Amino acid sequence: MTSNEHFLVTGAAGCIGIWVLRNLVQEGIPVTMLDLDMKRHRLPLLLNDEEIACIQFIHGDVSDYPSVENAIKSSGANRIIHLAALQLPFCKADPVAGARVNVVGTVNIFEAVKRLGIKNLVYASSIAVYGMSEEYPDEPLAHDAPLKPRSHYGVYKQANEGTAKVYLRDDSISSIGLRPYVVYGAGRDQGMTSTPTKAMLAAADGQPYHISFGGRYCFQYGNDTAKAFIQAARADFKGAEVFNIGGDSVSTAEVITAIEQANPSSRSRITFDDNPLPFPPDVDNRALVSAIGPMLFTPLSEGVAETLDIFRRALKEGNITKEG
Numbered sequence: 460m461t462s463n464e465h466f467l468v469t470g471a472a473g474c475i476g477i478w479v480l481r482n483l484v485q486e487g488i489p490v491t492m493l494d495l496d497m498k499r500h501r502l503p504l505l506l507n508d509e510e511i512a513c514i515q516f517i518h519g520d521v522s523d524y525p526s527v528e529n530a531i532k533s534s535g536a537n538r539i540i541h542l543a544a545l546q547l548p549f550c551k552a553d554p555v556a557g558a559r560v561n562v563v564g565t566v567n568i569f570e571a572v573k574r575l576g577i578k579n580l581v582y583a584s585s586i587a588v589y590g591m592s593e594e595y596p597d598e599p600l601a602h603d604a605p606l607k608p609r610s611h612y613g614v615y616k617q618a619n620e621g622t623a624k625v626y627l628r629d630d631s632i633s634s635i636g637l638r639p640y641v642v643y644g645a646g647r648d649q650g651m652t653s654t655p656t657k658a659m660l661a662a663a664d665g666q667p668y669h670i671s672f673g674g675r676y677c678f679q680y681g682n683d684t685a686k687a688f689i690q691a692a693r694a695d696f697k698g699a700e701v702f703n704i705g706g707d708s709v710s711t712a713e714v715i716t717a718i719e720q721a722n723p724s725s726r727s728r729i730t731f732d733d734n735p736l737p738f739p740p741d742v743d744n745r746a747l748v749s750a751i752g753p754m755l756f757t758p759l760s761e762g763v764a765e766t767l768d769i770f771r772r773a774l775k776e777g778n779i780t781k782e783g
């Protein structure tokens with residue numbers, strides 16, 4: 460780690476973003492956030508007022524090229540973590556807006572990185588670039604397994620992975636793409652796979668909850684996911700590779716058990732639909748570890764207990780609504 464780091468994080472008011480901000484602020488690293496969200500309501504879940512005051516906020520739209528270039532230039536950032544996106548349900552509801560934010564927004568980031576000579580760029584892709592479990596061998600999914608997205612969102616993420624490769628080929632711009640799977644923890648209040656975290660909020664509030672999917676999947680704690688993005692942004696990496704992040708493959712039943720253990724009064728009050736997500740249940744992250752070094756993963760029981768603690772405190776302090 461060098462002392463002249465300055466991170467610019469797009470979409471930093473979102474779930475993964477607030478964990479990235481917390482890690483960087485607590486390390487004392489200068490950080491600028493670029494986001495459309497003026498409310499920034501998730502930040503107080505993880506950061507106190509003093510910590511929030513350390514962050515430079517730029518209100519801007521990643522789909523607008525001048526906003527992106529001005530934000531990078533004015534911040535003086537030398538590391539970029541690009542998270543801003545519309546999640547799967549929003550892309551399904553409005554594919555045109557989805558393409559504008561997710562595809563044009565990412566091209567804008569790459570173009571600005573090229574014009575401004577930034578060396579370290581990490582961007583969020585997604586597990587949604589893959590097809591159905593049945594289309595792959597019955598083993599942890601390799602990062603270079605064939606991409607077969609079935610949603611607008613997945614197709615847009617695949618396009619971004621292609622954009623990264625073209626910027627490498629044409630302009631020698633290196634980047635790392637990371638494909639989160641199901642991220643959980645404070646701040647995860649929207650998107651197709653947010654219901655396990657919403658169940659944790661309901662449990663903290665003494666309410667029942669029904670999780671919308673079952674099966675097995677990589678369940679990635681927000682803090683671990685954020686650390687992976689930061690670690691990747693610091694890596695001396697040449698290429699345009701995209702990696703799976705890894706972490707424990709768990710079932711929804713195991714998630715519910717962890718919630719019940721952390722909050723015994725939730726016993727039998729959290730239920731789930733036993734239909735799996737349409738993606739392979741486990742991923743292989745060895746290629747990522749070779750590229751950026753070893754990573755730490757929080758055990759499920761610990762991540763769930765910490766999430767419940769954060770939600771209990773936020774409910775008490777009025778920093779969160781019961782819907783998230």
Ligand SMILES: NC(=O)c1ccc[n+]([C@@H]2O[C@H](COP(=O)([O-])OP(=O)(O)OC[C@H]3O[C@@H](n4cnc5c(N)ncnc54)[C@H](O)[C@@H]3O)[C@@H](O)[C@H]2O)c1
Pocket residue numbers: 469470471472473474475476493494495496519520521522541542543544545546560564583584585586638639640641642643646648649650652
């Ligand atoms: N959370 C997951 O489980 C998961 C899984 C796979 C991939 N991802 C990807 O990781 C990234 C971060 O996910 P998240 O869960 O933090 O998402 P999120 O929905 O919580 O946050 C997205 C953020 O992007 C901002 N944003 C949206 N449009 C913007 C625009 N035009 N300009 C600037 N900011 C804009 C939003 O205001 C929000 O703060 C996204 O790219 C997402 O596709 C997340």
